[in-house]
Amino acid sequence: MNKIGKRILAAAVASSVLVTPVFADPSVDDLKKSKESAQNEVSSLQTQLNTVVGKITELESQLSSKGEEIIQAQSDLEDAEAEEQKQYADMKVRIKYMYEAGNQSAVESLVGSEDFSDMVNKAEYVSNVHNYDRQKLQEYVETKQKISDLKDQLEEEQSQLESMQTEYESQESKLDNLIASKQAEVSDLDQQIEEAERKAAEEELKRQQEEAARQAAAAEAARQQAASNRNNSSSSSSNSSSNSNKGNSSHKGTSNNAPSYVSGDAVSRAYSALGKPYVWGATGPNSFDCSGLVGFCLTGRYSRSCTSASLNALPTVSNPQPGDVCVRSGHCGIYIGNGQMIHAPHTGDVVKVASVPSNMRIVRP
CATH class of the missing domain: 1.10.287 (Helix Hairpins)
Structure with a gap:
């Protein structure tokens, strides 16, 4: 069959296909x-x-x-x-x-x-x-x-x-x-x-769980990369020990301002608590208040390790990272990036994702 004949046949077959419209469910x-x-x-x-x-x-x-x-x-x-x-x-x-x-x-x-x-x-x-x-x-x-x-x-x-x-x-x-x-x-x-x-x-x-899995994977990758960087840094430091005295006389050590916890773990724990009900004074595992949730995310323990007042005393960071803490007087949550946080809002609500309001600061414990 020549090319023209094949095209005509293909067009005829295509025109004979019955297209059934698909309608989305009403919102x-x-x-x-x-x-x-x-x-x-x-x-x-x-x-x-x-x-x-x-x-x-x-x-x-x-x-x-x-x-x-x-x-x-x-x-x-x-x-x-x-x-x-x-x-x-x-x-x-x-x-x-x-x-x-x-x-x-x-x-x-x-x-x-x-x-x-x-x-x-x-x-x-x-x-x-x-x-x-x-x-x-x-x-x-x-x-x-x-x-x-x-x-x-x-x-x-x-x-x-x-x-x-x-x-x-x-x-x-x-x-x-x-x-x-x-x-x-x-x-x-x-x-x-x-x-x-x-x-x-x-x-x-489902979306939140998928996002939690994605954030957890990203956090784990970041943790592994940080560990690899620390190992590389340690090796470099031992190889250059012969120059340490000179270096100490001419340079002062700098702080990387790293948090005292693994940020990826904090975010992962925050996502794992999604949907748990707010109960005043609760620190998990089945319910949380705002500082109880933040304490669990930072330490991995179901105990109160901080309060919104103690967190509010920390300085504001200039480069917020996932795992930092969003805080204002009387309330706190875990920053997860892109201007969003996971928090336990109030009685009658559940742990959920929300936009960081303008009256909250981001600090790093």
């Missing part, structure tokens, strides 16, 4: 923001739910009052119907009487009138009785109709209120479901946050 901060957002939604939904519940309560009160009005209207309607029936029955009796004996009786009454005026009065009386009956019957019919219309209106209003109540109850149910869903989401986020924090703590501990 603790991202999860906390999601939780805060979900909690805000829960609060908003709860406010809406409270409003709906208040409207339902108000509607229930209105429905109760409307029901009482309907009951009263029904009672008034029944009374009006009874009065109508009574008036109608009384009118029928009077009409029957007037028609059965009435024409003759009415004529006799009119004929028996004392005078014309008396006759007119009696005729008017008979007419008035008829008119009164018809008027009262009409009034009762109209009253009954008004009450019946009122009852219909109240029942329509009650039906509308019941429809509104059904709608609000539906909204209440939906809001309850939404709130339950969001609360479940918040609970799930709590678990995710807990798991993310656990993983972050594990990763930080």
Whole structure:
């Protein structure tokens, strides 16, 4: 196959490979923001739910009052119907009487009138009785109709209120479901946050352990180099002993300002104590306070060999090295280089790595 053919085949194979994107796990901060957002939604939904519940309560009160009005209207309607029936029955009796004996009786009454005026009065009386009956019957019919219309209106209003109540109850149910869903989401986020924090703590501990191993290896290499240099220096000194008197007369000895401990060991011990809880007055091995930790790092013994006050009395060094001591009034820690220290901060915390604050000096015991 020629080169062009091979390139085409390679391109075809490459284009056929399905690339699956890899997404990083959300950080603790991202999860906390999601939780805060979900909690805000829960609060908003709860406010809406409270409003709906208040409207339902108000509607229930209105429905109760409307029901009482309907009951009263029904009672008034029944009374009006009874009065109508009574008036109608009384009118029928009077009409029957007037028609059965009435024409003759009415004529006799009119004929028996004392005078014309008396006759007119009696005729008017008979007419008035008829008119009164018809008027009262009409009034009762109209009253009954008004009450019946009122009852219909109240029942329509009650039906509308019941429809509104059904709608609000539906909204209440939906809001309850939404709130339950969001609360479940918040609970799930709590678990995710807990798991993310656990993983972050594990990763930080692993990083610190790896850094401790690296620092310990570097310290051991430095210790071995220092020992080699001392051996070389001793050999050179014995070889030049014939010139020592002259040298003593013309030169004074200088101090290398070396610490009275092996700095690499101090750093290594400090890393080994990471994660141990702070306990006031403790000097190890399971817990430390600040000077107890420094004393262990400097001497390798679980006893108090120094205090922050005694360390604070030492002069500041101009060339800080890993294994020196960071100190201020009331607190101290082991310098590990790059502006960082390992210290036991306070009750409720653990031995950990931290940046050296500006109010601390670096001294060399």
